[in-house]
Amino acid sequence: MVPSRRQQNRGDGGLAARLRVTLLRTSRRLRAERSNAVSEAQGAVLGSLFNQGPQSPTALAEREHVSAPTMTRTIQTLVELGMVTKAPHPQDKRQVIVSLTEGGEQHIIATRRRRDQWLSRRLASLTPAERQTLSDAEEIMRRIYTQ
Numbered sequence: 001m002v003p004s005r006r007q008q009n010r011g012d013g014g015l016a017a018r019l020r021v022t023l024l025r026t027s028r029r030l031r032a033e034r035s036n037a038v039s040e041a042q043g044a045v046l047g048s049l050f051n052q053g054p055q056s057p058t059a060l061a062e063r064e065h066v067s068a069p070t071m072t073r074t075i076q077t078l079v080e081l082g083m084v085t086k087a088p089h090p091q092d093k094r095q096v097i098v099s100l101t102e103g104g105e106q107h108i109i110a111t112r113r114r115r116d117q118w119l120s121r122r123l124a125s126l127t128p129a130e131r132q133t134l135s136d137a138e139e140i141m142r143r144i145y146t147q
Contacts, residue, residue, distance in 0.1 A: 023141075029118075030115050030118065030119065033111070033114045033115045033118045034111045034114070034115075035107060035110065035111060037081065037107065038078070038081065038083065038107065041064070041066070041074055042074055042077060042078055042081075042083075043107075043108075043111065044064055045060055045064060045071075045074055045075070045078065045084075045098075046078070046083060046084070046100065046104050046107060046108050047108055048060060048063050048064065049084065049098065049099065049100045049104065050100060050104075050105060050108040053099075054097045054098060054099040054100075055097065055098055056089065056095055056096070056097060056098070057071050057072060057075055057095075057096065057098060058071075058095075060075070060098060075098055078104070081103075082101055082103045082104075083100070083101055083103055083104035083107060084098050084099060084100055084101060084104055085098070085099050085101055086098055086099075087099065
């Protein structure tokens with residue numbers, strides 16, 4: 001791909017724009033490998049609970065960068081789907097703690113398995129040198145997003 005004049009003037013030869021587009025498209029394709037049982041936002045809450053353990057709705061809203069009322073609706077839908085439960089907060093009885101159910105945990109495991117399988121099939125078609133290049137790039141990308 002030949003960088004446009006605007007991309008060339010950025011000083012990186014268009015690398016930032018190309019990476020942005022490639023990462024967004026790859027992310028979109030991986031997101032498509034989820035079950036239609038829950039929305040992307042609901043899946044993000046399930047993933048947060050899976051990775052971080054039980055949390056308050058306030059903590060979940062902050063982590064997902066949504067308002068408290070939006071998170072309350074998301075949690076209620078997940079309760080109705082049997083993916084999460086709510087229990088009284090041990091120190092503050094005015095609040096609740098949201099936890100994954102077995103169904104919510106199985107949903108996350110199955111979704112991650114589908115996504116890994118999709119990506120593994122594509123990686124299998126690459127040469128060992130290309131896979132090593134991607135492995136090196138992954139380490140660099142991780143450094144970029146943690147700065």
